[in-house]
Amino acid sequence: xxxxxxxxxxxxxxxxxxxxxxxxxxxxxxxxxxxxxxxxxxxxxxxxxxxxxxxxxxxxxxxxxxxxxxxxxxxxxxxxxxxxxxxxxxxxxxxxxxxxxxxxxxxxx
Amino acid sequence: xxxxxxxxxxxxxxxxxxxxxxxxxxxxxxxxxxxxxxxxxxxxxxxxxxxxxxxxxxxxxxxxxxxxxxxxxxxxxxxxxxxxxxxxxxxxxxxxxxxxxxxxxxxxx
Numbered sequence: 001x002x003x004x005x006x007x008x009x010x011x012x013x014x015x016x017x018x019x020x021x022x023x024x025x026x027x028x029x030x031x032x033x034x035x036x037x038x039x040x041x042x043x044x045x046x047x048x049x050x051x052x053x054x055x056x057x058x059x060x061x062x063x064x065x066x067x068x069x070x071x072x073x074x075x076x077x078x079x080x081x082x083x084x085x086x087x088x089x090x091x092x093x094x095x096x097x098x099x100x101x102x103x104x105x106x107x108x109x
Numbered sequence: 110x111x112x113x114x115x116x117x118x119x120x121x122x123x124x125x126x127x128x129x130x131x132x133x134x135x136x137x138x139x140x141x142x143x144x145x146x147x148x149x150x151x152x153x154x155x156x157x158x159x160x161x162x163x164x165x166x167x168x169x170x171x172x173x174x175x176x177x178x179x180x181x182x183x184x185x186x187x188x189x190x191x192x193x194x195x196x197x198x199x200x201x202x203x204x205x206x207x208x209x210x211x212x213x214x215x216x217x218x
Binding site for chain 2: 006
């Protein structure tokens with residue numbers, strides 16, 4: 001948890017790593033800000049998560065791929081629901097500006 | 110639930126009423142888009158909700174008040190956590206443009 005009060009505040013200029021910040025943690029739900037700067041999932045890496053994730057892209061752009069499917073281009077306002085254990089990866093994020101995501105992780109059982 | 114895939118899409122021009130759309134409903138969590146157009150809570154009305162709500166303002170602007178406190182001005186990116194049964198009201202939203210909110214309703218018990 002941290003003291004951030006604005007989703008677009010405190011974005012460092014070109015940090016070397018993606019930024020993950022938990023904004024709220026309650027039983028069964030965790031709200032997270034993610035800031036990417038051209039980052040992508042490592043070659044051959046797939047996320048396979050215990051919890052479901054509803055993710056909204058707010059600035060920048062990204063390309064998301066679910067295993068066995070065509071990639072999806074996401075721009076400002078786009079949201080996607082990712083059920084638990086649905087393998088996916090981020091193929092690309094915009095290298096020219098920060099990509100700000102809001103991720104809602106929730107128990108879907 | 111509906112087929113919306115972008116938070117900023119399908120915003121009608123100056124609808125007479127606030128727009129509430131559930132984007133995801135899972136056990137213990139509901140994600141909702143709210144679009145206001147100068148709407149405010151009726152005089153003397155206070156929300157008193159069974160569930161907690163984490164709300165993020167994305168476009169437009171608003172003034173939120175918790176009972177017994179000074180109002181809070183919200184602009185793009187501002188977020189606020191509203192515990193269950195914390196009385197609050199929306200005193201003002203920008204009449205010149207749509208105010209788009211993302212609300213995460215969650216069980217906090």
